[in-house]
Amino acid sequence: MAEAIFDEMGLPGGEVRRAYRTLQAWLDETPHEILTLRREEAETFFRRIGITFAVYGEGGDPERIIPFDIIPRILEAAEWRQISDGLIQRVKALNAFIADVYGPQDILRAGIVPRDQVILNETYRYQMQGVAVPQNVYTHIAGIDMVRVGPDEFYVLEDNCRTPSGVSYMLENREITMRLFPELFSRYNVAPVDHYCDELMRTLTSVAPRNCPGEPTVVVLTPGIYNSAYYEHSFLADQMGAELVEGPDLYVMDDVVYMRTTQGPKRVDVIYRRVDDDFLDPLTFRPDSALGVAGLMNAYRAGNVNLTNAVGAGIADDKAIYTYVPEMVKFYLGETPILKNVPTWRCADPEDAAYVIEHIAELVVKEVHGSGGYGMLVGPKAAREEIALFRELVKTSPEKYIAQPTLALSTCPTFVDEGIAPRHVDLRPFILSGREIRVVPGGLTRVAMREGSLVVNSSQGGGTKDTWVLKD
Amino acid sequence: MRIQINQQTSYRYAGPANYSMQVLRMRPRDNAGQKILFWSLSVPHFANVTQGEDAFGNPLDTLYVSRLHSEISLTISAEVETTDTGGILRGVEEAFAPVFFLRETPLTAPDEAIKTLAASAITASDGSPLDLAHRLMDRVRDAIDYRIGETHAETTAAEALAHGFGVCQDHAHVFISAARRAGLPARYVSGYLWEPRDTEYEASHAWAEAYIEGLGWVGFDVANRICPTDAHVRVACGLDYLEAAPARGLRRGGGEETLEVRLRVDAGAIQQ
Known part of the structure; x- marks a missing residue:
């Protein structure tokens, strides 16, 4: 480098x-x-x-x-x-x-x-x-x-x-x-x-x-206006000429997904979904999700x-x-x-974790499942307390962190x-x-x-x- | 043993609903300890049913209704020939490696009390996984008295243990949580249990299975402190109750719901 x-x-x-x-x-x-x-x-x-x-x-x-x-x-x-x-x-x-x-x-x-x-x-x-x-x-x-x-x-x-x-x-x-x-x-x-x-x-x-009956109907599924990328969802739907829908606009009948429209139900074949997995189908994933469609996984498994x-x-x-x-x-x-x-140290590996703890001030440390720049340490730019905090975090839950050179x-x-x-x-x-x-x-x-x-x-x-x- | 099952489930709504769906995991499959001689599901004429299978290999029957209705009644009739396998499950195609069943779920996440329970079972055991599982079964059953109505479908393992009362679902969840903590892959099983009586049952049954190196998957009916026998009919399995539940559904409209389950489990000996 x-x-x-x-x-x-x-x-x-x-x-x-x-x-x-x-x-x-x-x-x-x-x-x-x-x-x-x-x-x-x-x-x-x-x-x-x-x-x-x-x-x-x-x-x-x-x-x-x-x-x-x-x-x-x-x-x-x-x-x-x-x-x-x-x-x-x-x-x-x-x-x-x-x-x-x-x-x-x-x-x-x-x-x-x-x-x-x-x-x-x-x-x-x-x-x-x-x-x-x-x-x-x-x-x-x-x-x-x-x-x-x-x-x-x-x-x-x-x-x-x-x-x-x-x-x-x-x-x-x-x-x-x-x-x-x-x-x-x-x-x-x-x-x-x-x-x-x-x-x-x-x-x-x-x-x-595989069971699509003809020209596929494509929709964009958004979590709604409070999502930080809602603008993009509506923009892409608009540009593609596809309907922008939310979970409650869709329902599943006989393992087929339909969208409610003013002309009655319309079969949906491809869903460009911007809703996370966890929220897609309350009967398969998080049961408290109101953003998804109950039975969606049934339709997906059935090839509909x-x-x-x-x-x-x-x-x-x-x-x-x-x-x-x-x-x-x-x-x-x-x-x-x-x-x-980028060369990466996996803290789940004890040898890597030991290296990271010792050299943490020179490294970038990231949460394994994190995104958006949250939960991350840029060692050379960080305050002493922040470095100390991350050193403790890596010691406590090494499997949750990776580190890379700056x-x-x-x-x-x-x-x-x-x-x-x-x-x-x-x-x-x-x-x-x-x-x-x-x-x-x-x-x-x-x-x-x-x-x-x-x-x-x-x-x-x-x-x-x-x-x-x-x-x- | 020849076991007959007759289960009627009725959902009644305060007002009309215009859409319902129910994913049923009620169809048992053959394994070395059970052979399904007969199984049928009857639903109202206005409902459609599709068939599928989930990732665990559980058969799914999904019921759909898209017109106004204020009641749905389902009837399951089945006849199953069972043999006692000492609780060992054989003749089932497994979709996942045993280590997969160490995954935690929200319902089975261990708290300090469950960790302590797991640790005490490890200390007391002779070091073999089978002995460990039996000790876990005893400790969980000792810690949770059987009592209906104290817990509900969403009660977590940690809550049930803290509460000290529960039903078979809670026994299974706490066992699973502690077993995983102790390094034993474990899972939730729903099914039926025949008991020598001639009255209706309050509910279907649930137990746990643990993976014992050398034996494979072994059932632990914690509520009854036994490994499953020929009185058990195994229906569905998953990481926890939510994935093996006999029915999960959703409905639009209808207001308050009243659920009534009428279940009879009879053995061949008293067949008329």
Whole structure:
């Protein structure tokens, strides 16, 4: 891993990297007042469309506008090709793993992934054991979080195989950039992303259940307006021309799912669900859930409906399972992984735990089942008390934690109060798996707006950027 | 032994409901200790039934009603030929490795009292898992008096042990929770128990199974301090009650519900 921080544009005084030269020239000729004005316009746009997210635990109204940085991030075609090939390979392996876990369990039998780590894992949905899913696809929409530490060095930070969100930011960010800076945009040959929703719809209809009577009816199932990603749910449904429904809008009759409409019941074939497994069917999972549909699992098992992503796909994005993904690529595909994993210490292993406790101040410590940047320690940036707290947590429940070295995340030029300054970024591209696997060129770039900060999660003050992939 | 089962379950609502569904786990399967000679389910003419199977291999009969109704009555009739296998379960295809049944569930999460109970059984046992399971059965039964109406379907193992009263479901839950804590895979079984009497039964029965290395799955009917005999008919299993419950359902409308269960379990000897 590179020690020095890699700036994707090239730091002041050094050489500007090729993809950024036109941008640099444009920034040099554009007064900051104009940039400030454009930033305000962007904020007005996001506020008007109502794209907000929720931050908990800070008091006050949790609804926030995610900060949008107006300076795009630019990836060259060759850089993207490497990423894209790696993503397709990785998602194929993740899918094969999930299908295997809920099927023959060859990888457990082979001793490559420890059996207990899977079958005693909270995210293992044993109710899926032996259920046949269309095309054997489980993670139809995957969001893979990546970081860059050098010109050709990308690492996968985590896989999101359940209900990854953020794609609406990818699409809205592009739209606003094209509106604010048409002239800059036209100086570049940027690959489009606006066909994402068509590709999503094509993916969903390609995995219709085996008993689907004709052209599949697709709906988007949301937990409702209080969910932090509700905007995205309604946006995607709208763009796909699919109904946006909540649990009470659906019911099951004779193992078939119907939606109540003003014209009477309508059969539903594919549910793009943004409701967590636990809440999907109160007769199979949490009995107190009011967000799901009673009997949904009956219909699913009977091959009368398909759920995307599949129930139980979360077993592949568990942070303890993450460490085995390179092995999965070799085991299922017989290939060498294109994308690298961040070296990870599993605290469930006593030797690893001892190392982590000793070196905790240099490491990033994460909860195995956590997400959203909560329950995580960035050792080098943390206060002494916080480090002491995590040391105790790892000692008490080692199996709940993993640790990784602090990576020197790449930076991109970002328009902040001080002017244009480098800020750390990551990248979440979205991979669609149906009959075929597709990756829309781009993704969601998240940026840590605070100087020096490595935490890019929107819940922790991160912002987003438009991500340009250049055509050859 | 030849066992006849006749079970009528009636749900009556204060007002009309316009939708009901019930997932039934009431259909027993053959194993080395029981052969199903006859089984039937009858439902009202306005209800549809689908058949399926859950991940544990339990047969599911799901009943659907989508018109106005204020009552649903179900009747199960069955005849089963049983033999005593000393409580050992054989002839069942297992979907999960035994270690899977160490998973905790909300109903069976151990608290300090259950952990203490498990630890005391380990100390007292001769080190063999079979002896450990028997000691657990005795300790759980000693700690919880059989009394109907003190607990309900949602009572957790920890609550039942703290309360000191309960029914077969509570005995099974506490046993399962403590067994898992002691490293023994354990699961919940619902079924029927024939008793030498000629009166109606209050409810169907439940017990636990523990995985004993060398023997396989062995039943522990904690409420009766015995391993299942030819008086037991095994119907469904799961990690806890919720996954093996004879009926779980949902309904729209209808207001308050009155449930009536009439159960007769007769043995061949007194067959008319």
